[in-house]
Amino acid sequence: MISLKNVSKDFNNTNILNDINLTINEGELVRIVGSNGCGKTTLLKIIAGLLKADGGNITYGEGCNIGAVIENPSFIENETLLYNLKFLYNLKSKFSYDICKKYCDLFSLNIDSKIAIKKYSLGMRQKAAIIQAVMENQNLILLDEPTRGLDIDSMNQFDNLVKELKKEGKTIIICAHDGVENINFDRIIEIKKGRIEE
Numbered sequence: 001m002i003s004l005k006n007v008s009k010d011f012n013n014t015n016i017l018n019d020i021n022l023t024i025n026e027g028e029l030v031r032i033v034g035s036n037g038c039g040k041t042t043l044l045k046i047i048a049g050l051l052k053a054d055g056g057n058i059t060y061g062e063g064c065n066i067g068a069v070i071e072n073p074s075f076i077e078n079e080t081l082l083y084n085l086k087f088l089y090n091l092k093s094k095f096s097y098d099i100c101k102k103y104c105d106l107f108s109l110n111i112d113s114k115i116a117i118k119k120y121s122l123g124m125r126q127k128a129a130i131i132q133a134v135m136e137n138q139n140l141i142l143l144d145e146p147t148r149g150l151d152i153d154s155m156n157q158f159d160n161l162v163k164e165l166k167k168e169g170k171t172i173i174i175c176a177h178d179g180v181e182n183i184n185f186d187r188i189i190e191i192k193k194g195r196i197e198e
């Protein structure tokens with residue numbers, strides 16, 4: 001699904017990622033770990049195309065369609081959850097209320113709520129962000145600290161969602177310090193001193 005060859009990244013002359021070689025196959029569920037500041041988010045951003053690597057290259061499998069939650073999700077703050085999902089959905093494909101409702105129900109979010117998203121709690125925003133990353137049937141899903149702000153019930157709901165996505169054959173990469181202990185990962189990759197360890 002995705003292959004990184006000699007990918008490197010510096011920030012202000014400090015090397016963050018050093019010759020990263022990594023292949024992730026279709027349908028794999030991968031966790032990336034590593035200490036604060038080791039470069040996990042940077043790697044996800046490069047894979048998502050949000051950041052340019054300084055060296056190396058990335059090859060994406062045919063039909064690769066990326067969904068991502070990376071850092072703070074941005075929404076149209078004065079609008080509702082439904083408005084936001086509809087807006088994001090329509091950027092790429094035709095909106096499906098039923099699919100969005102299915103994911104909102106799964107996370108106990110009311111899709112028809114009239115409350116503006118700016119009034120949502122951290123956990124509610126996080127759930128909305130996860131929903132937009134999966135609702136268009138994206139097949140490469142990149143999640144950076146997805147359980148941030150989620151309560152125990154929501155974490156269980158998240159575990160179920162990951163299980164469902166895995167069953168559907170989605171490729172999933174999750175960076176997480178914690179909150180994913182119940183997920184059965186195929187691989188755990190550690191970034192250490194700019195390099196990958198498995």
Ligand SMILES: Nc1ncnc2c1ncn2[C@@H]1O[C@H](COP(=O)(O)OP(=O)(O)OP(=O)(O)O)[C@@H](O)[C@H]1O
Nearest residue numbers: 011012016034035036037038039040041042043177
């Ligand atoms: N835009 C930027 N400009 C300069 N330095 C940056 C930038 N983005 C990240 N960095 C630096 O790159 C390093 C890696 O950051 P990154 O966010 O990838 O780490 P992380 O592994 O995700 O950390 P955490 O576990 O704390 O989330 C850090 O030292 C950070 O300060």
